[in-house]
Amino acid sequence: GQQVMQIPQYQHVQEGEDFTTYCNSSTTLSNIQWYKQRPGGHPVFLIQLVKSGEVKKQKRLTFQFGEAKKNSSLHITATQTTDVGTYFCEAGTALIFGKGTTLSVSS
Amino acid sequence: GAGVSQSPRYKVAKRGQDVALRCDPISGHVSLFWYQQALGQGPEFLTYFQNEAQLDKSGLPSDRFFAERPEGSVSTLKIQRTQQEDSAVYLCASSLVGRWENSPLHFGNGTRLTVT
Numbered sequence: 704g705q706q707v708m709q710i711p712q713y714q715h716v717q718e719g720e721d722f723t724t725y726c727n728s729s730t731t732l733s734n735i736q737w738y739k740q741r742p743g744g745h746p747v748f749l750i751q752l753v754k755s756g757e758v759k760k761q762k763r764l765t766f767q768f769g770e771a772k773k774n775s776s777l778h779i780t781a782t783q784t785t786d787v788g789t790y791f792c793e794a795g796t797a798l799i800f801g802k803g804t805t806l807s808v809s810s
Numbered sequence: 811g812a813g814v815s816q817s818p819r820y821k822v823a824k825r826g827q828d829v830a831l832r833c834d835p836i837s838g839h840v841s842l843f844w845y846q847q848a849l850g851q852g853p854e855f856l857t858y859f860q861n862e863a864q865l866d867k868s869g870l871p872s873d874r875f876f877a878e879r880p881e882g883s884v885s886t887l888k889i890q891r892t893q894q895e896d897s898a899v900y901l902c903a904s905s906l907v908g909r910w911e912n913s914p915l916h917f918g919n920g921t922r923l924t925v926t
Contacts, residue, residue: 734912745901748914791852795912800852
């Protein structure tokens with residue numbers, strides 16, 4: 704069946720460093736969503752990507768959807784302690800979530 | 811309410827007991843989803859409702875799991891004869907339109923179920 708793989712599983716950075724998480728699918732996706740889950744919290748929607756090669760920005764966050772619509776990335780520039788949490792990608796209509804990348808930030 | 815509401819927030823059950831978890835979605839949201847999230851894992855899909863119709867229950871792990879949404883709003887996830895492997899956070903999410911129209915999921919805070 705369809706799988707969504709996320710790497711890395713964990714990432715620790717110093718505050719101010721950049722961070723990237725990658726999401727790879729075994730099949731072509733119609734769309735992909737990204738969510739953030741703070742420790743002890745619930746997933747919160749960040750963005751939806753639909754078009755091949757799409758790039759969207761939200762302040763320090765940049766989201767990309769690959770040309771083949773099989774992979775996606777989330778890049779955070781100059782991380783802050785408020786960025787701590789687990790970032791999940793979700794393959795839309797299949798409702799499949801990746802296992803997430805847990806980001807920790809030390810100041 | 812403003813968001814998706816789930817109750818109880820925490821539930822401890824003895825192995826073999828039945829439990830019922832409630833989800834109150836955002837008013838007017840057509841779609842309702844149940845997910846199971848084990849510690850350190852991503853949410854795993856259990857079942858999907860469009861209004862009162864359960865259109866997909868492919869993720870329910872066994873026939874001990876049952877979900878309903880009789881009036882197209884509040885939903886209940888019932889687990890019969892709970893087992894230790896059922897211990898997890900159960901997340902409910904709703905979205906404005908149908909599943910295949912790809913609107914964002916709005917999650918509740920979840921119910922943490924511990925089976926002893």
